[in-house]
Amino acid sequence: MMRQDELETLVLAHYDTIYAYCWRHVGQRELAQDLTQTAFLRFWQNRDRYRHDGRELNYLYTIAGNLCKDWCKRKKPVALEDLPESQRDPAAPPPDRDTALTVRAALAALPFAQRNALLLYYVQGFTAPEIAAITHATVPVVRYRLARGKRRLQELLKEELP
Template identity: 85%
Template sequence: MEQAELEALVLAHYEEIYAYCWRHLGQRELAQDLTQTAFLRFWQHRDRYTHDGRELNYLYTIAGNLCKDWFKRKKPVAIDDLPESQRDPAVPPPDRDTALTVRAALAALPFEQRNTVLLYYDRGFTAPEIAAITHTTVPTVRYRLLRATRRLRELLKEELP
């Protein structure tokens, strides 16, 4: 992969990977850092990548692993604790209270379930695509979606009127 190809890849997919990281982390600068790190790792390990047209899946895998590693090292910061300058202005919630409640419910899910929910509902990947990204099986993806949606219903039932 030539540098021009990498630049085209970054231009084509930066916003998607950034949005994915931001939804996991809720912090603009951290999401930007991990997005850049994902592309850097892709570039550094391009010899391992087979050019089969799935570079976006590979980028999601790298970004998901970076987010997971960050959660292992750091305790997440509540969105209310962030100054306005760190909230992503590109994602204005239609109803702030509802958005914060849903965000808190998502944060309460285990990483694997949250990751699956974000890839499926937010990014629009299919179960087989998520299985490839997360290196699991389609039944595992479906199970995680089922468990996550049940848990989200429970959490949101308690919080939303």
């Protein structure tokens, strides 16, 4: 069983990466914070079921991914241009804002499984076997999602960008 000080250490070590992951899925700062906090809360509530084999980050990504997936199923579409500045990426502004918005819109148009695989691979830096463990899929399925998602993203961007 995990002690509270171990949870605090876990939160301090992984909050930023789980938050960034949630933000890239939902695109809203406050919502990403809520989802991140909920992911850690669920981790804590289910700590008795967690096997302490050093994969707590995978477990956190699984919880956060499920929360983001549930939110994406319920959300109503919002144009990225309509989001207030406070809900946009907390990182430094991209050099070409229109291109960044176009890429975010294209990512949002992908099915969740493909978008999730692309974000975990290209943004979070996970390998295909690690993504398979996080998403409870096989490595070939993850590789298929990555290839199909990348191909579809290129198609969408080719339509939007000059």
